[in-house]
Amino acid sequence: MDQLNISEKVTDRGAIxxxxxxxxxxxxxxxxxxxYAWSKKAxxxxxxxxxxxxxxxGLGVLMAAIDDANDAGRKLWILKxxxxxxxxxESTGFADSFAVIGALREAF
Amino acid sequence: MVMIVSGFMAALxxxxxxxxxxASTATRRLGRRTLGLCLALAAYAAASALESMRGMxxxxxxxxxxxxxxxxxxxxxxxxxxxxxRQAPVARAWIWGAWFAAAALLGMLRLGAGIGAAPLRTAxxxxxxxxxxxxxIAIILFPDRALDRDERPRAAVFGMSGAVAALAAGIAAFLxxxxxxxxxxxxxxxxxxxxxxxATTDHVIGPYEALRLLLVGAxxxxxxxxxxxxxxxxxxxxxxxxxxxxxxxxGALFLAATAPAEFARRRFFSALRxxxxxxxxxxxxxxxxxxxxxxxxxxxxxxxxxxxAMRFRDFAVLYENDGELDALRCPGGAKPRIDRRDPALExxxxxxTTMVSRRRAGDNRNYAIVRTRLLEIFDLLQADVLVIxxxxxxxxxxFGLGRKLGGADxxxxxxxxxxxxxxxxxxxxxxxxxxxxxxxxxxxxxxIALSDQVIRSVQQNVDRIEHPKADAAFVTRSTRRLGGDFxxxxxxxxxxxxxxVGDVAGKGLNASMSMVILKSTIRNIxxxxxxxxxxxxxxxxxxxxxxxxxxxxxxxxxxxxxAAGNLYFINCGIPVMYLNAPGFASFVEVQGDGKVLGFxxxxxxxxxxxxxxxxxxxxxxxxxxxxxxxxxxRGERFGKERLQRALAEFHSYEASKGVDLAVKAAYDxxxxxxxxxxxxxxxxxxx
Numbered sequence: 056m057d058q059l060n061i062s063e064k065v066t067d068r069g070a071i072x073x074x075x076x077x078x079x080x081x082x083x084x085x086x087x088x089x090x091y092a093w094s095k096k097a098x099x100x101x102x103x104x105x106x107x108x109x110x111x112x113g114l115g116v117l118m119a120a121i122d123d124a125n126d127a128g129r130k131l132w133i134l135k136x137x138x139x140x141x142x143x144x145e146s147t148g149f150a151d152s153f154a155v156i157g158a159l160r161e162a163f
Numbered sequence: 164m165v166m167i168v169s170g171f172m173a174a175l176x177x178x179x180x181x182x183x184x185x186a187s188t189a190t191r192r193l194g195r196r197t198l199g200l201c202l203a204l205a206a207y208a209a210a211s212a213l214e215s216m217r218g219m220x221x222x223x224x225x226x227x228x229x230x231x232x233x234x235x236x237x238x239x240x241x242x243x244x245x246x247x248x249r250q251a252p253v254a255r256a257w258i259w260g261a262w263f264a265a266a267a268l269l270g271m272l273r274l275g276a277g278i279g280a281a282p283l284r285t286a287x288x289x290x291x292x293x294x295x296x297x298x299x300i301a302i303i304l305f306p307d308r309a310l311d312r313d314e315r316p317r318a319a320v321f322g323m324s325g326a327v328a329a330l331a332a333g334i335a336a337f338l339x340x341x342x343x344x345x346x347x348x349x350x351x352x353x354x355x356x357x358x359x360x361x362a363t364t365d366h367v368i369g370p371y372e373a374l375r376l377l378l379v380g381a382x383x384x385x386x387x388x389x390x391x392x393x394x395x396x397x398x399x400x401x402x403x404x405x406x407x408x409x410x411x412x413x414g415a416l417f418l419a420a421t422a423p424a425e426f427a428r429r430r431f432f433s434a435l436r437x438x439x440x441x442x443x444x445x446x447x448x449x450x451x452x453x454x455x456x457x458x459x460x461x462x463x464x465x466x467x468x469x470x471x472a473m474r475f476r477d478f479a480v481l482y483e484n485d486g487e488l489d490a491l492r493c494p495g496g497a498k499p500r501i502d503r504r505d506p507a508l509e510x511x512x513x514x515x516t517t518m519v520s521r522r523r524a525g526d527n528r529n530y531a532i533v534r535t536r537l538l539e540i541f542d543l544l545q546a547d548v549l550v551i552x553x554x555x556x557x558x559x560x561x562f563g564l565g566r567k568l569g570g571a572d573x574x575x576x577x578x579x580x581x582x583x584x585x586x587x588x589x590x591x592x593x594x595x596x597x598x599x600x601x602x603x604x605x606x607x608x609x610x611i612a613l614s615d616q617v618i619r620s621v622q623q624n625v626d627r628i629e630h631p632k633a634d635a636a637f638v639t640r641s642t643r644r645l646g647g648d649f650x651x652x653x654x655x656x657x658x659x660x661x662x663x664v665g666d667v668a669g670k671g672l673n674a675s676m677s678m679v680i681l682k683s684t685i686r687n688i689x690x691x692x693x694x695x696x697x698x699x700x701x702x703x704x705x706x707x708x709x710x711x712x713x714x715x716x717x718x719x720x721x722x723x724x725x726a727a728g729n730l731y732f733i734n735c736g737i738p739v740m741y742l743n744a745p746g747f748a749s750f751v752e753v754q755g756d757g758k759v760l761g762f763x764x765x766x767x768x769x770x771x772x773x774x775x776x777x778x779x780x781x782x783x784x785x786x787x788x789x790x791x792x793x794x795x796x797r798g799e800r801f802g803k804e805r806l807q808r809a810l811a812e813f814h815s816y817e818a819s820k821g822v823d824l825a826v827k828a829a830y831d832x833x834x835x836x837x838x839x840x841x842x843x844x845x846x847x848x849x850x
Contacts, residue, residue: 115713
């Protein structure tokens with residue numbers, strides 16, 4: 056899958072972004088725009104089960120979004136990260152700071 | 164009241180008139196003297212008016228004295244340049260402090276508090292006196308702090324004391340008739356704001372700045388001073404006799420007012436005080452500049468982006484060319500040339516200065532020994548601010564930013580913004596220097612050559628490890644796009660090298676700029692910070708605070724000590740650090756746990772310094788993640804195991820050949836298509 060697809064769902068308890076495909080140099084901007092847009096204004100779940108790659112820039116977006124959410128008193132969860140995402144998160148050394156969940160009900 | 168208003172209006176008109184004075188130093192000085200005289204007259208007019216109200220409002224007598232002193236101080240400070248230009252900041256801080264102290268003393272004596280037995284005439288007057296006394300103590304005790312705080316140090320001090328004065332004036336306004344107090348208060352605040360701004364700038368106040376500051380003063384008056392004054396008036400009604408109870412009630416009111424004042428400051432005044440915010444737009448505009456569009460286009464775009472944001476008049480750019488700094492652009496078409504070893508520039512480099520304003524050059528003692536020459540350079544470039552693009556001690560270029568339109572000042576926000584985009588300006592300076600060299604344009608692929616040249620110049624500028632006990636080599640490749648990988652070596656002594664290998668997260672030009680900024684910053688920190696952990700902690704703080712949102716650094720900081728055969732390092736998220744020492748069967752991972760820089764504000768608790776003994780015959784390999792992520796057509800990653808095997812296979816070669824072959828193996832695996840930047844460093848120790 057070369058295309059990045061990000062679908063948005065808004066519930067009364069927060070927003071859900073379902074990310075599918077690669078987050079790389081070509082697709083990073085769309086990922087950044089949508090994550091930043093939601094991280095401050097609602098509790099956010101990012102479903103990354105179908106992410107096939109995550110560049111360092113994409114990982115930086117996640118880190119900045121966590122910061123934004125914390126500053127705004129919001130929560131940000133990462134739902135079922137794919138192996139590649141999980142490895143990227145662990146590579147930061149701050150895996151504990153990423154709220155990783157296995158099911159949506161753990162968030163909402 | 165008429166005199167107060169007319170006096171103040173006269174001051175304002177002259178302020179605006181002065182704004183149209185042109186840039187010559189003599190005219191500006193004349194403008195300042197006119198303004199000083201005007202303020203003094205306004206103060207005396209206001210004082211006379213207040214004095215005439217003494218029958219109705221005893222506290223106004225104190226206000227009149229204060230205003231007289233303020234007028235005298237303004238006049239002395241502004242008109243006479245007391246006592247000499249070089250010492251002007253210190254002298255002004257002291258004269259303002261003395262003014263506050265004298266006012267306080269006068270108030271105490273007038274109220275009888277200073278001579279013991281006499282009763283308090285009004286508790287409100289004492290509150291005013293205490294307020295100005297507190298402000299004066301703060302200024303007198305901390306003049307150095309005030310002066311070194313930022314580009315407009317006195318503005319910061321008087322911003323604080325102005326708030327105190329507004330509250331004090333509000334308290335003084337509690338006496339009837341109801342309108343007299345607010346008018347007197349408004350005069351105090353407005354006059355104070357104008358006077359304080361006039362005293363804190365070398366420029367005549369521009370209409371925009373004057374209006375903005377007057378609005379701040381008016382907002383303070385309405386939202387804080389007036390409610391406090393009304394509260395005090397109400398206290399005076401229910402506690403009509405001067406007493407300690409009334410004094411305590413007024414004091415409580417004063418303290419209680421600090422909470423809404425702070426709220427108002429945060430919510431409403433910061434934007435007013437700071438003026439236009441342009442940082443985000445400026446960063447976007449700079450990032451959008453296409454380096455492939457040609458030197459003149461890049462210069463035009465750069466000037467337009469900076470000019471639209473910061474609204475200055477003239478723009479000058481010098482670039483390094485064979486030891487000289489040549490003008491690429493200069494007001495009036497001049498082509499000045501400055502020696503790169505010019506004493507003034509050398510002095511700035513020695514101080515670690517990357518930007519300096521004409522004002523700071525003129526009155527900061529750090530620049531005293533090169534002041535004349537430095538001001539000549541300002542005049543040469545018709546600039547009010549110089550930005551020195553340098554890497555280590557090498558000046559790559561100089562940007563001169565001229566006077567602001569409308570006579571406005573270069574303020575704190577401007578300098579914070581310049582600090583934030585400094586790395587980008589540095590890259591532009593690098594670009595302009597290299598773009599000016601025709602051979603680059605002619606011989607390298609146009610698509611990415613110029614940008615790549617910038618990055619390569621930075622990446623290759625390292626103190627290479629050349630030591631009898633070492634064989635070291637590295638490869639850094641940015642693929643398709645500009646990258647964020649970097650490697651740097653700094654020779655500390657004959658046997659010791661400091662090094663950094665890592666990757667700045669981000670995309671394209673921004674990542675490259677961040678890389679350039681970070682490399683330069685680490686070198687600067689290294690000059691002053693000898694504690695290894697603190698050096699990394701400061702780097703973390705810089706990444707967090709100063710690089711674009713979402714930036715982080717994954718890499719390793721290390722010290723190589725060949726005399727003792729040791730490597731000390733702090734892992735900050737480097738994915739690969741292998742060691743093959745005598746007795747080892749293969750390459751083993753040695754990096755341990757590490758945390759990337761730029762995620763948390765304080766990284767110090769997470770840092771661990773490790774030591775590895777590098778026995779003769781050992782091989783150390785460090786790589787960023789790009790080499791691991793080379794992916795073949797089946798979607799398989801090159802990964803750590805394949806890298807380990809490649810390193811083992813090429814173990815017998817020299818380091819330079821080993822890195823080439825190992826990187827080639829990764830590229831071959833990925834069919835030449837490697838998404839991320841690749842950096843590999845190999846060090847072999849010899850007996």
